[in-house]
Amino acid sequence: HYKPQIFVGEFYKPLQDWLNHLTSEGMVDPKVFESCYFIKHGAEIFDTLCKHFGSEDKMIYEVTANETW
Structure with a gap:
């Protein structure tokens, strides 16, 4: 089983x-x-990883850019 490899950008x-x-x-x-x-x-990376690992991970990591700690 191979780890996911993600290639981004023009190349x-x-x-x-x-x-x-x-x-x-x-x-x-x-x-x-x-x-x-x-x-x-790059915006597609998140959705791609969710599809690869399963949607249950999506709920945990779905945060917005303007979220404060």
Whole structure:
């Protein structure tokens, strides 16, 4: 079982294409990429992790930026 790997930003598309190429050539086990997430914007990271680990985690960590301690 692989830890989730998150790739964010403009370089995610070429990296995703390269990994797809390696997989299609049989050079890499496709299971390596089951936990890879390619994200355009940082705001998507939270939702992606919630989907990966399950929605029960979402309730614990759902906080707003203007929340005070």
